[in-house]
Amino acid sequence: MTQPTPIRRDGHRPRLLALLTTALNLAAHAVPVLPLRAGKLPFGNCAACRYTACGGRPNMKTAGPCQCLQPCHGWAAATTDPAVLQSPAWTSAWQQAQAVAYHPGGAGLTVVDLDNADAITWARESLPATRTVPTTRGEHWIYRGAMGSVNGVREGVDLKSTMAYARWLGPGTGTMTHLPDAVRALAVKKPSTARPAPLVITAPTPVGGGECRHRTPSYLDRGIAMAEQRITEARSAVHTTVYRTFLAVLSAHGRCGCLTDTHVARLFTAAQAKGESPRHCTDAWTNARTALGM
Incomplete structure (x- = not known):
């Protein structure tokens, strides 16, 4: 097993020491x-598995913890192994980490x-009391x-458990109580009668002069339509589907300058119709650009 990188205790890396100490204490529990x-974002995917699901499985429902040597797959990189947390690759990440x-x-x-x-007011009126942490x-x-x-699941409310991460x-x-049915019921999506308004963001700037290598707008239109369909037909792991679809679109069209705000808005609209919030659409888009080095 890789030997942990020694952590100097001379005051030159106080943030690294504080973060790693917190991580090791949590892992011990x-x-x-x-x-x-x-930006409260995980580190980007490594080059060896950038376009595959964690554990090498195409179905994220069966994906296991990341097997890479780097903390590269968001929630799936999370570990309780102190040797991994202090390994050279992870120490390098801790040196850049903010939380x-x-x-x-x-x-x-x-x-x-x-x-x-x-x-918060809604939760106090609707959910059993439990341990609370200010954000x-x-x-x-x-x-x-x-x-x-x-x-x-409702305005200003997300549920984070499996296949997700939360900031420590x-x-x-307060006393932590058992997960109530009232929280589980929030995960049952109700049919939507109206599509929410899309959040328009600035499209990626052209690279290499901005001339579209595809030469024809129809290629892009088909790609966007297929991306919308993929998101719309998702039956589970919607957040993951949205991210991987954004990643695919940016991989194909993000560097040639053909994407416009209208195209991006179509993708965001499809994602929001499946229950994604505007903030999470923006996060998924930003994460996909980061993974591709844009």
Whole structure:
């Protein structure tokens, strides 16, 4: 097994030491952890498996923890192995990291992420009390028990458990209670009668002069239509499907300058119709661009 990289305790790397100490303490309590870079984002996928699901399986429902030597697959990179956490590759990531994240589902937990005051008020009126952790915009309510992760179950409310990560913000206060049916019921999507308005973002800037190598607009139109269909037909792992679809579109069209705000808006509209929030659409798009080095 790879030998851990010695951590100097001379004050030159206080942030590295603080983050790694937190990570090791959590891992010792069977909480899988991973580093987060700026923007509360995980580190990008490594070159060896950039376009495959964690564990090499195309179906993310059966994907296992990342087998790479780097913390490259978001939630699936989370580990409780202290030798991995202190390995050279991970130490390099910790040196760039801004925070520690953990995989709630891997620890048998579910986090109800409340993003604003209205969401907190709703939770206090609708959900059983449990351990709470203050966040920059709201609160995390942590329950004992794992379930599927779902974004945007209502305004300002996300569920983070399996196949998701949450930022570690401290142990919180209050007694952790068992995952209630009221939280599980939030994951049951109700049919939508109207498509939400898309969030328009700036398309990638052209690379290499901006001339489209595909020569014909019809190629791009077919690609966007297929991407919309892929998102719309997703029956599970919607967040993962959205990210991988964005990744595929950017891989094919992101560097030639043919993508416009209209094309991106179509993708965001399809994702939001499946329950993704505008913030998570933006995060997925940003993560895909980062993975491709854009």
